Amino acid sequence: MIRLAALLVTFLGLALPAASQEVVADLSQRRVSITASFSGSHILVFGAVKHTPESQPKSYPVINPLDVVITVSGPLQPVTIRKKDRRAGIWINTEAVEIEAAPTLYKIASTGPLEEILTEAEIQRNRISVPLAIRAPDAAEQSEDAEAFVEALIRIREADGLYREKPHTVHLTDQTLFRAEFNLPANLVEGEYTVRIFLTREQAVVADYTRVLRVRKVGIERWIFTLAQEQALLYGLLSLAIAIAAGWAASAAFRYARGS
Amino acid sequence: MQIYLPIAEVSVSAFLLLGLGGLVGILSGMFGVGGGFLMTPLLFFIGIPPAVAVATEANQIVASSFSGVLAHLRKKTVDIRMGIVLQIGGLIGAGLGVLVFNFLKSQGQVDLLIKLSYVLFLGVVGGLMFYESIGALRRSRNPAAAARPKRRQRGWVHTWPLKMRFRASGLYISVIPPILVGICVGILAAIMGVGGGFIMVPAMIYILGMPTKVVVGTSLFQIILVTAFTTLLHATTNHTVDMALAVLLLIGGVIGAQIGTQIGTKLKAEQLRVLLAALVLLVCGKLAADLLLQPAELYSIGTVGGHS
Numbered sequence: 001m002i003r004l005a006a007l008l009v010t011f012l013g014l015a016l017p018a019a020s021q022e023v024v025a026d027l028s029q030r031r032v033s034i035t036a037s038f039s040g041s042h043i044l045v046f047g048a049v050k051h052t053p054e055s056q057p058k059s060y061p062v063i064n065p066l067d068v069v070i071t072v073s074g075p076l077q078p079v080t081i082r083k084k085d086r087r088a089g090i091w092i093n094t095e096a097v098e099i100e101a102a103p104t105l106y107k108i109a110s111t112g113p114l115e116e117i118l119t120e121a122e123i124q125r126n127r128i129s130v131p132l133a134i135r136a137p138d139a140a141e142q143s144e145d146a147e148a149f150v151e152a153l154i155r156i157r158e159a160d161g162l163y164r165e166k167p168h169t170v171h172l173t174d175q176t177l178f179r180a181e182f183n184l185p186a187n188l189v190e191g192e193y194t195v196r197i198f199l200t201r202e203q204a205v206v207a208d209y210t211r212v213l214r215v216r217k218v219g220i221e222r223w224i225f226t227l228a229q230e231q232a233l234l235y236g237l238l239s240l241a242i243a244i245a246a247g248w249a250a251s252a253a254f255r256y257a258r259g260s
Numbered sequence: 261m262q263i264y265l266p267i268a269e270v271s272v273s274a275f276l277l278l279g280l281g282g283l284v285g286i287l288s289g290m291f292g293v294g295g296g297f298l299m300t301p302l303l304f305f306i307g308i309p310p311a312v313a314v315a316t317e318a319n320q321i322v323a324s325s326f327s328g329v330l331a332h333l334r335k336k337t338v339d340i341r342m343g344i345v346l347q348i349g350g351l352i353g354a355g356l357g358v359l360v361f362n363f364l365k366s367q368g369q370v371d372l373l374i375k376l377s378y379v380l381f382l383g384v385v386g387g388l389m390f391y392e393s394i395g396a397l398r399r400s401r402n403p404a405a406a407a408r409p410k411r412r413q414r415g416w417v418h419t420w421p422l423k424m425r426f427r428a429s430g431l432y433i434s435v436i437p438p439i440l441v442g443i444c445v446g447i448l449a450a451i452m453g454v455g456g457g458f459i460m461v462p463a464m465i466y467i468l469g470m471p472t473k474v475v476v477g478t479s480l481f482q483i484i485l486v487t488a489f490t491t492l493l494h495a496t497t498n499h500t501v502d503m504a505l506a507v508l509l510l511i512g513g514v515i516g517a518q519i520g521t522q523i524g525t526k527l528k529a530e531q532l533r534v535l536l537a538a539l540v541l542l543v544c545g546k547l548a549a550d551l552l553l554q555p556a557e558l559y560s561i562g563t564v565g566g567h568s
Contacts (some may be wrong), residue, residue: 155557224504240500246514250515
C-alpha cells in the first residue's frame with residue numbers, strides 16, 4: 001500500500017510539470033428546446049483554467065501565455081454536392097460528390113488566429129478547422145477535383161452562417177477565466193451538438209474538455225415530427241382532413257359574408 | 261412573426277407564407293390551375309428544402325382546389341361527369357408516368373428532363389394560348405371582323421364509339437378523347453411533379469372544346485384527387501409533408517381561391533385566357549433563363565437521396 005502510494009507520488013510528480021493545467025467549463029444551457037416560435041438562440045461557453053503552483057502566472061507579461069479555442073459542432077450528416085456545367089448551351093448538374101459526414105453547423109471561436117496559436121500538426125490532430133470537420137474519405141474517387149466540391153460546401157454554408165471561424169471572440173481574463181458566446185441560427189437541426197474546449201500553449205494543445213448540448217423539438221413541433229415519422233398514414237390523412245376542412249370553411253365563410 | 265417548421269427544419273416568417281398562399285390561391289381560383297408550378301419554385305426560393313416543398317405543396321393544393329370547387333359548384337360550373345372521366349385517364353397516366361420516371365432515373369439526367377419538359381410544355385401551351393386568345397379578344401372587340409371559329413375535328417371525333425353526354429359542358433362526344441387527355445396529363449404530372457392543371461386547362465379548351473367557364477371548375481375538381489393521392493404518397497414514403505407549413509399556406513390559399521373565383525367570373529373568357537397564357541409564358545421564361553444563364557454559384561447542396 002505504501003509502495004503504491006509512493007509510486008503514485010513519483011508518477012504524479014513526474015507527470016505534473018508536463019500537463020500542468022486542467023480546464024473546466026460549462027454551457028449556459030445544456031439543452032436547446034425548439035418551439036414553434038424558435039428563432040435562434042445564444043449559448044455562453046464559460047470556464048476556468050485550473051493552475052498548479054508551477055503553472056500559475058507569477059509575473060507579467062506572461063512569457064508563455066495560454067490561449068483558448070472553442071468549437072461547436074452540429075450533428076454529422078451525409079450531403080451531396082452537385083456542380084452545374086454548360087452542355088449544349090444549357091446549364092445542368094453534371095457532376096456530384098457525396099460527402100460521408102459533414103456537420104450541420106461548425107463554429108470556431110478562439111483568443112487569436114488559429115494558425116498563430118496552434119501548429120498545423122496540432123490542428124490536424126484535433127480536427128479543429130472547418131475543412132477537417134468534414135469527413136469525405138472517398139471523395140477523391142468520385143471526382144477529379146473533389147477538393148473544389150468540399151470548398152463549395154464550406155463556401156455555401158459559410159454564406160448561410162452555419163460554418164464560421166472567428167478569432168478574438170474568446171475572452172480570457174488573467175490567464176484563468178474564459179468565456180465565449182455562440183449564436184445558434186433559426187434553422188437549427190435536432191441532435192447532439194459537441195462543444196470542445198482546447199487550452200493551448202506554445203502552439204500545442206495542453207488540455208481539452210468536451211461538453212454536449214442537446215437540441216430537441218418540444219411541444220407541438222415534437223408531436224408533429226413524431227407523428228409524421230411513426231404514424232405516416234394517419235399523418236397524411238390528417239393533413240388531408242385539415243386541407244378539406246380549411247377549403248370548406250373558407251367557402252362557407254365567404255358565402256356567409258356575401259349573405260347568400 | 262417567425263415560425264419554426266417541424267419537418268422542413270427552418271424558421272420562416274408566418275406572414276410571408278400566408279401572403280404566398282394567398283397569391284397562388286387567387287391564381288388558382290381564377291384559372292383552375294393548382295398553382296404548384298408557381299408555388300414550388302417560390303418555396304425553394306425562401307429556403308424550404310425541395311423534397312418538403314414538393315410534398316407540402318400537394319397538400320396545400322388540395323385545400324385551395326376544394327375551396328375553389330365549392331365556389332364553382334354553387335355557380336354550376338363544374339362538369340362532374342367529365343371530371344371523373346378525365347380522372348380515370350389521369351390515374352392510368354400517373355401510373356405510366358411513374359414507370360417512365362423510374363426508367364429515366366435509372367438512365368440518369370432525370371432533373372434535366374423535368375426542366376426541359378417544363379420549358380417546352382409551358383412555352384408551347386403558353387404561346388399557343390396567347391396567340392389564340394389575343395385573336396379572340398380582337399374579334400370580340402371588333403364584331404364586324406368576327407369570323408366563326410372553325411370546328412376542327414368535329415366530324416371526326418363524332419365517329420368515335422362510346423359516346424357520352426356531358427350536360428354541363430354541352431358536349432356529346434366519345435369518352436376516348438377525354439381519357440386520352442387524362443392519360444397524357446397524368447404522365448406529365450407524374451414526371452414533372454405537379455397537378456397538371458396548366459396543361460389540363462388548355463387541353464380541355466382546345467382539344468375537347470369545353471366552354472372556358474366550365475373548364476376551370478372541372479380542372480379543380482380533378483386536381484383534388486390527384487394531389488390528395490400525391491400527398492398521401494409523399495407522407496407515407498418520404499415523410500416530407502410539413503403540416504405547419506401546409507396550414508399557413510392553405511389559410512392564405514383558401515381565402516385567395518375564393519377571391520380568385522370572384523375575379524374569374526367577372527372577367528371575360530378571352531381575357532382570362534390571355535392572362536393565364538401570359539403567366540405560363542412568364543414562368544417558362546424564368547425557367548429558360550435558369551437553364552441558359554450562368555448561375556452565380558455553380559455548386560449546390562442536396563441531402564443524399566433527394567433530387568435538387
